[in-house]
Amino acid sequence: MNKSNIFPTEFKVSRETRAKLLGQPSLLIWFTGLSGSGKSTLANGTEIALHQQGILTYLLDGDNIRYGLNKDLNFTECDRNENIRRIAEVCHLMLEAGLVVVSAFISPYRSERELIKNIVGPDHFMEIFVDCPLEICEQRDVKGLYQKARMGQIKNFTGIDSPYEVPDYPDLTIKTAEEDLELSIARIITIVKNKLKP
């Protein structure tokens, strides 16, 4: 190939040049908590609020991961690890691409949240603990999963027969059984905007 020198080989489109183009740094906002704690509602509200402020976002959750990229995986320990590893790698690529990624996964283990943080880089990671008592999550039981878990039809269900490890130092904790949704989103946006400042 005749490499006429219009493209200086040292120039590459990078995370930095994309951030400049978009006028935003990239960030991963990671919601963790029990099934039914309100992660998806908060993540969706956060994404909408950021989008309305002109920020390019993407929401990753079970809906777009489990039925696509990770549809070959089950709920064995090995597959759960692989599930989180792939999610982390996709988040990493999306941060490179310049996005603010909002994600909602139970992610019950400290070790897996640490893995995510390390793969994307601590400076680009924000952990939000969606704190809601198990009894209330179980009362809500939007998807009927707790009932199935209690009946033994689902094994290793977080909160029932599998542990949830509370984050030690989350960037923010939202108590969804007590707090108003609108106010919670406002609190989230405040710290996110602070993190997004140049």
Next chain:
Amino acid sequence: MNKSNIFPTEFKVSRETRAKLLGQPSLLIWFTGLSGSGKSTLANGTEIALHQQGILTYLLDGDNIRYGLNKDLNFTECDRNENIRRIAEVCHLMLEAGLVVVSAFISPYRSERELIKNIVGPDHFMEIFVDCPLEICEQRDVKGLYQKARMGQIKNFTGIDSPYEVPDYPDLTIKTAEEDLELSIARIITIVKNKLKP
């Protein structure tokens, strides 16, 4: 959670709202061809040219996929299929996120390129055949892979002991052994811009 109704449940940030925010539709520009044919050079040049025109892009290639998301995969037929499937799913997510994705993978089989096209949707897919005679690719042998393949140190190497299936109806063919790089990029940008028109 107290769902005060500030977020109408029917509103979601979507591919369409992101396209509006960015002022660009999303698109996958898929470069296919032999190892050493010039895919990466063309893909990189294409990305730079688009970026300079204010388009948000991301380049996917072996470098950022094989050492991250797909580092658990080998070159068996089964793993190669899984490699392409995951790449397609990541492309799909990135198109949902609003990006113009530029990708450079040998992708020797028609069936795998069809799979990509089906997963991301034909309207968002553009195939560019990087056409270069095997002899010239082998002469270039930038990574020394052809030599290893000839010596039997790499098995199932495309063009040597594994077939490359030429695309039947690519959107564009670039003959890198004959065409000037600058002109090739210009041709690519013309058809890409045409596809990106609202």
